[in-house]
Amino acid sequence: MLQYLRTSSPAVLAALGQHVVLALLPVLIGLAVALPVGYLAHRFRWLYPPLLTISSVLYAVPSLALFVVLPVILGTQTLDPLNIVVALSVYTVALLVRTVVDGLASVPPAVTAAATAVGFRPLGLLLRVELPIAVPVILAGLRVATVSNVSLVSVGALLGVGGLGALFTDGLQRDYLAPIITGIVLSVLLALVLDSVIVGVQRVLTPWSRVGER
Amino acid sequence: MITFTAVTKRFPDGTVAVDDLTLDLPEGKITVFVGPSGCGKTTSLRMINRMVEPTSGQVLVQGRDVMEQDPAELRRGIGYVIQTAGLLPHRTVVDNIATVPYLLGWDKKRARSTALELLERVGLPAAYAKRYPAQLSGGQQQRVGVARALAAGPPIMLVDEPFSAVGPVVRAQLQAEFLRLQQDLGKTIAFVTHDIDEAVKLGDVVAVFHQGGHLAQVDTPEQLLAAPANDFVADFVGRDRGIRRLGFRLADSLPVQPVDAPRDSEWVLDLDDRGRPRGWSRRGVTASMQSGGGTFTTADSLRTVLDLTLTSPAGVAVRVDQHGVADGTVDHAAIAAHIQDDPIRAAR
C-alpha cells in the first residue's frame, strides 16, 4: 500500500485533481440552470409536473450510457472530458430543479405577502426574500447532487476519463488492491470535504438558522 | 377509584414535574386538573394509565397499583382523549372508534355496531362512519376522539385539553355536550385544562396545580371561587370571581317582592290578561321584555338574575312560574343582601 502510494502519488494526485474538476463543474453549471428553470416552474405551476417526469426519466438513464451516447449527440471525441461534464450537469439539473421548486414553495405565504405589502418588487422579492429563505432546502439538494457526482465521475473511467475511477480500472486489470482502496478512500474523503464546505456555506448564508441552536 | 399517594415524578434531566402529590379522584365525578403550563397536570394525568411512570409513590386505579399491571391491558380499560384527538389517519372513522374493541379481540360486527352507536351518541351523522379523519373538521375529530375513548365502555376516562384547539363557539358547544354525556354515563373522569373557566364549568372537583408540581388547592368550583387557599390560587382564578361564583348558586332560595309591590321607579310592568310579563312602560314609552331585562325561574343561577337586574330599565328582574306567569320581582340590593347571608362565606 505504502509502496504504491510512494511510487504512484503524482498519478494519484493528477487523478484527484481531474476528479474534483469533473465533479464540481457540473454542480455549478447545474445550479446556474436549475435556479431559473426552478423559478419558472414555481411561478407557472403547470410546468412542474412535466418537468418532474422529465427529470425522473433522465435519472433512469444509466450514467455509463449517457457518457457513451453524448459524443454522438455533441460531436465530441469519446475521450473528451466535456462528455462527463455535460452528462453530470444533466443529472444535477434533473435533481436541483425539484429542489429549487420545493425550496421556493417552503417560503411561508405570509412572508411573501408581507414583503409585497412593504413594497418589494418581484425581482427584489425573489432575490432578497424568497431565495434566502429557500437556501436551506436548495443547499440540501446541492449536497446530494455534489456527493453523487463525486461517486459518478468514477464511471467515466470505463471510457478512459474518470478521475479517481482510473485507479479502479487500473487495480482490476492488475489484480491489485492498493489503487482501488486508495481510490475509494480519496473519493469518500472528497465527498465528505465538499459536503462540509456546503454545510459551512449554508451556516454563513443563513445566520438566523443558528440562533437557538446554542 | 383513582388515588395518588405521595407521588413524585422526576425526569432524567432532573426536573421535578410532580412533587409529592396525594389526591383522591371521586368515583363517577369529573376531577379537573388545572394550572399554568409546566405545573405537572398532564404528567399527573398520564401516570394514571402509566404513560408516565412515577419515580416514587403509588397510583392506585380501582384499588390496584398501576405499576403492577400490564400497561397495555391497563390502558385498554381506561378511555384516553388528547388535545389533537390523535386519530389514526389511515383508518376510517368507524374503525378509529372501534380501536380498543379490536385490540380486545371483539368480533368485527360487534365492534362496528358499538362504534356506530357511539358515533350517533357524540352527535355525528352515521354517514361519517366511512370517512377518514382528514375529511373532518377539528371539532368533529374531537368528537370521534371522545367516541373512541368510550367504545369499550371503560369506567374511567382521562381527558387532556380536548377542546383547546377549537374555536370558542365550538368549544362551548362541545363542553355542553360533554357534560350532557357525563350525566348519562357517570364515568370517573380526570380532565386536564389550563383554562380556569373551563375548569369551574366542567369540574365537580377542581385541583389547582402550582409550578413545580405542587398541589395548591383541591375544592369544588364554588369553594374555589369563594375561598381561594392562597394568593397563587386567587391570582390564577382571576378577577370577577365574586360574579362568576354566583353562577353556581341557584335562585331557588332568593327572596322576592310581590309583583304589585310599590317601587321607587317610574317604570311599570306590563302584564297580559293571564299575568305573563310583556315588558316595561313609562309615560307611553315601552320596552319589550327581551330588550329590557327579562325573566328568570328558580332553576336559573344568581348570576343570571343579577345580570337581568342590570339590564332591566327598572333595575328589577321578574321571576315567572312554570306557566310563564310573573310571581315576584327582585332588585340587586336584594341579591347582595342574600349573598351576605351565604352560609359558606359565614363558615370561613
Place this chain on the structure above:
Amino acid sequence: MSVLTDVAAFLAAGSNWQPENPDGITARLLEHLQYTGIALAIATAIAIPVGLFIGHTGRFAFIAINAGNAGRALPTLGLLSLVVILVGIGLVPVIVALVVLAIPPLLTSTYAGLQSVDRATVDAARGQGMRERQVLLRTEVPIALPILMSGIRNATLQVVATATVAAYVALGGFGRFLIDGLAVRDYAQVVAGAVLVAALAIVLDLLLAGVQRLVVSPGVSGRALTRTTPRKVSP
C-alpha cells in the same frame, strides 16, 4: 439521424427478442431483473428492519441520518472492483455493490417515514392500549408508507440504472449492450441498451406506484380528500 434508425432496427429485430437467444433482449432482461431483484430483496431485508428499529425507538438516529450521504459517497465502480479482487468474478461482487447502493435510500426513507408520523397519533395509539409492536405495525408503518414507498422506488430506480455495471465484470444484463457496443463502436446498440434500461426503470416505477396506490390508505395519501369534499355541517 442514422443512429436512431439503427436503434429502432435493433429494438425491432425479432431475433433479439427470442428467449432462446442468449445475447437477446429477453435473456438480458431476465438477467437484469435477476440482479435487481436479488439486490433489492437483500437490501430491503437489511435496511427496513433497521430503519424501523431506529425510527421507532429513536436510538442510533445518527446512523440513519448519515447513511444517506455516506452511502452515496461510496463509488459503486470502486466497490465492485474491490469485491471482485477479494472474492473473484461472479454474481457476488455485483450484488454487494448494488446492495450497498440500495441500503441508504431505503434506510433513510424508512427512518424519515416514521419520523413524519405525528407524535400525538403515536401517543394516542399507545394510550388506547396498543403494545409497542402494534404501535409500530398498526400505526406508524401505515402512516409512514408513502415516504417508505418513495424510498423503495428511489432505490429501485438507482439499482436498475446501476446494474449495468455487472457487464463490466463479465456478467450479463442490459449493461452488455453498453459495454459490447462501446467495444465495437456500435452506438446503436449502446443507445438501445440505454433506452431499455430507462424503459425498465420506468415500468418498474409505474408498477411500484400501482402497489403504493393499493397499500397506502386513502386517509393518508390524501385521495380521500379529493374523492369527496367534506360537507361542513356541524362542528
